[in-house]
Amino acid sequence: MKRIVVASLFFMALLGIWSIASGSGRWSPVLFPSPWSVAKYLQGALLDGTLVEAIFVTMKRLLVGYAIGLLIGLPLGLLTSSSQMLEDTIGALALGLQTLPSVCWVPLALLWFGQTEGAMLFVVVMGTVWSVIIATDHGACTIPPIYARAARTMGSQGLHLWTRVMLPASLPFLVSGMKQGWAFAWRSLMAAEIYVTILTGFGLGQLLHYGRELQAMDQVIGAMAMIVLIGSLADRILFSPWERFLHRRWGTNAE
Amino acid sequence: MNMAEAQWQGVTPEHVSGASSKLIVESVSKWFRTPRATVHALDSISIQVAAGEVVCLVGPSGCGKSTLLDIIAGLTKPDSGRVLADGQLVTGPGRQRLVVFQEPSLFPWLDVFGNVMFGLKLCPELTNDERREVAHRFLGLVGLDKFERVHVHELSGGMKQRVALARALAADPQVLLMDEPFGALDAMTREHLYDDVQRIWRDSGKTIVFVTHNMREAVCLGDRVLLMSRAPGKIIQAFDIPLPRPRSIYDVELVGHAARVADALRGTVGGGVPE
Numbered sequence: 001m002k003r004i005v006v007a008s009l010f011f012m013a014l015l016g017i018w019s020i021a022s023g024s025g026r027w028s029p030v031l032f033p034s035p036w037s038v039a040k041y042l043q044g045a046l047l048d049g050t051l052v053e054a055i056f057v058t059m060k061r062l063l064v065g066y067a068i069g070l071l072i073g074l075p076l077g078l079l080t081s082s083s084q085m086l087e088d089t090i091g092a093l094a095l096g097l098q099t100l101p102s103v104c105w106v107p108l109a110l111l112w113f114g115q116t117e118g119a120m121l122f123v124v125v126m127g128t129v130w131s132v133i134i135a136t137d138h139g140a141c142t143i144p145p146i147y148a149r150a151a152r153t154m155g156s157q158g159l160h161l162w163t164r165v166m167l168p169a170s171l172p173f174l175v176s177g178m179k180q181g182w183a184f185a186w187r188s189l190m191a192a193e194i195y196v197t198i199l200t201g202f203g204l205g206q207l208l209h210y211g212r213e214l215q216a217m218d219q220v221i222g223a224m225a226m227i228v229l230i231g232s233l234a235d236r237i238l239f240s241p242w243e244r245f246l247h248r249r250w251g252t253n254a255e
Numbered sequence: 256m257n258m259a260e261a262q263w264q265g266v267t268p269e270h271v272s273g274a275s276s277k278l279i280v281e282s283v284s285k286w287f288r289t290p291r292a293t294v295h296a297l298d299s300i301s302i303q304v305a306a307g308e309v310v311c312l313v314g315p316s317g318c319g320k321s322t323l324l325d326i327i328a329g330l331t332k333p334d335s336g337r338v339l340a341d342g343q344l345v346t347g348p349g350r351q352r353l354v355v356f357q358e359p360s361l362f363p364w365l366d367v368f369g370n371v372m373f374g375l376k377l378c379p380e381l382t383n384d385e386r387r388e389v390a391h392r393f394l395g396l397v398g399l400d401k402f403e404r405v406h407v408h409e410l411s412g413g414m415k416q417r418v419a420l421a422r423a424l425a426a427d428p429q430v431l432l433m434d435e436p437f438g439a440l441d442a443m444t445r446e447h448l449y450d451d452v453q454r455i456w457r458d459s460g461k462t463i464v465f466v467t468h469n470m471r472e473a474v475c476l477g478d479r480v481l482l483m484s485r486a487p488g489k490i491i492q493a494f495d496i497p498l499p500r501p502r503s504i505y506d507v508e509l510v511g512h513a514a515r516v517a518d519a520l521r522g523t524v525g526g527g528v529p530e
Contacts, residue, residue: 150360153328153425154374155350164373168364250363251408 033218038225041218050207054223055230058189058203061117065124066185070178072128077136077177078170087137094133102127102188106195115198120189123196127188132181139173172250175242182238186231204230277462278304278327278430283336284487285322296322298487299336304430309456309463311473313516314483320466324434324490327464341429350377353423357435359415361407367394367418368403374426393421396458397399397451413503417451424455433465437472446504450473453501470513470520471504480512482519492519 015035021027029037045051080091096141105126106119113119143166151165193205204227211219262483282299296319304310312320324332327338329348338345353374359372367389368390375386400483407415415511416436423431437445453476456463467473473480496512503509 032391144358146356146360147359147362149330150354150356150362151373152330152348153350153352153354154422155348156373160377165362168362171364249406249408251406 031217033221037218038221041216042222042225043217045207045222050202051226052203054202054207055226057201058193058205058230061120061124061193061201061203062185062189065121065189066128066182068121068125069128069132069181069185072125073132073181074136074174074177076129077133078140080133081137081140091137093131094137095227097126098130098134101191102184103191103195105188106114106192110196111190117198117200119196120192120198123192124185124188126183127191128181131184132177135177135180136170136173139176140170142173143169146172172246175239175246179235179239182234186234190227276303277306277308277341278464279339280323280327281336281339282322283326283333283338285326285331285334287308290481295487297326297333298489299354299479300488300490301336302481302490304462304464306462307460309465309476309478311465311467311477311480312483313467313470313473313480313520314488315485315520316468318483318485319488320483321434323483324354324464324466325432328352328432330354350426351372351429352432353426353428353430354432354434355416355419355436356425357438359412359419360409361415361418361422363395363407365407365408366403367399367405367407370407370418371422371425374422378426389425390421393425394418396424396455397421410446412440413448416440420451420455424459424461428461430462430464433463435467438467438469445472449504450501452476457500470517471509474498474513474516475502475504475511480516482516494519 019035022029022032035221042051076094080086080094096144102123105123107127109119109122113122147165147169148161151161156165189203190205190208193203197206197209204223208220208223208227209224211217265280280300280302282301283297284299285297287294287296300323302310312323314320321329322331325343327340329338329345329352345352361367363371365373370391371394372386373458375381375389378386381389391400394403397420399414399417399421400416402410407418410418419436437448440448449472453462455461463476465473465476474494474496480496481490482492482494482502483489484491494512494516496509498506498509498512
């Protein structure tokens with residue numbers, strides 16, 4: 001309870017400083033709008049449907065790209081962890097490409113796919129898949145072999161061994177791989193939406209981009225606020241329950 | 256079936272016919288090959304364990320005693336020789352021979368009760384109600400019936416090994432293999448567990464093979480103590496421990512037996528192998 005009070009006081013103070021600074025008249029309100037004009041923009045965008053539409057489009061792209069990234073990344077991560085040859089080849093490739101910021105995929109995606117949803121998806125998948133491989137691989141390498149040994153003496157083998165022992169044993173690493181992937185997918189999509197301007201859907205990144213084109217600072221800040229809000233909400237809703245479960249069971253911090 | 260096995264099938268060594276031998280290890284050898292060297296770990300080891308007997312394997316560290324236990328469990332294949340359990344050739348791990356490991360081997364994603372149930376769920380002859388009843392009973396036997404819903408990481412080291420013991424016993428194995436199960440525990444907890452193991456052995460009459468490097472532990476628990484040499488591991492001496500049970504590790508006679516084993520071990524570590 002005390003923590004909630006402290007946190008709300010902090011954010012209220014932040015809003016207070018912002019509104020005093022913007023009201024002081026030292027900076028042009030065009031470049032430095034007050035929190036109230038940003039709120040008014042968000043309210044208007046919410047009522048006329050642009051905001052809901054943008055969130056919907058963004059989430060759809062994110063979920064599709066993220067799902068493809070996981071579908072490729074999780075099995076590949078498990079494979080690289082189980083074979084030295086795959087580790088030296090695919091693992092090394094993943095390690096290299098993971099250092100490439102996802103925005104660097106945009107020029108290539110634009111040339112290959114043009115101004116299409118495909119380009120957008122490509123950037124998200126490329127931004128996600130390598131980090132998922134690395135996180136899963138790293139995790140699976142650290143499963144204590146004693147679990148499989150103990151289970152085998154009790155008569156567990158084959159499918160039973162994989163679903164009842166190896167899968168739950170690797171859960172902490174799968175979750176950290178998925179969380180890593182989510183963070184990367186989200187960043188990649190924002191980069192893609194800002195740079196790939198297409199007409200098939202108008203996402204949050206594009207809202208931000210056109211805010212700049214129109215010099216509408218309230219729109220820019222409003223879109224940024226929404227991106228922060230959705231990013232942290234997704235973290236809460238998607239991963240916190242898992243992490244709490246892991247923390248309770250394993251007694252370790254899953255962070 | 257490979258050549259060696261076929262050969263074994265043809266002859267019946269006289270000690271196989273002894274129906275009282277629960278477990279027979281016949282001239283088992285094992286080499287470990289690493290890129291840099293080949294280590295001869297076990298050198299034609301033969302052991303017979305009678306039903307209901309407790310046999311302790313002691314030896315210097317690195318003598319291959321844990322490897323031997325792994326081979327008996329079926330987790331590792333011997334390079335030559337074979338292991339028979341109840342007259343059956345051991346070809347892989349199975350719940351007739353359950354292991355209590357030194358490292359904590361409980362599954363952290365299950366609670367205490369779930370861990371004991373894991374082995375029981377692999378016993379198709381039991382109904383679910385029977386499984387639950389058995390799990391309750393064995394957790395009671397190791398004194399942890401109050402901790403059934405506790406998560407593994409919340410247990411102390413001694414409690415974890417008690418749960419591992421209950422998990423192994425619950426599935427009613429023919430042979431219980433214990434690989435330095437109390438090595439990582441403090442002295443006080445260990446002494447408690449010696450009492451528990453002796454009580455459980457008295458009540459269940461299980462055949463137990465117990466690996467340790469602690470002489471007093473070996474003498475306290477074993478009907479027989481087998482001393483292994485440093486690698487390549489061989490059984491170099493056997494000690495009968497004809498003391499009444501339950502034994503206390505502070506018993507003067509027991510300490511005397513432990514000293515005998517320790518003296519013999521010192522001979523092997525010093526290099527001279529007393530034959």
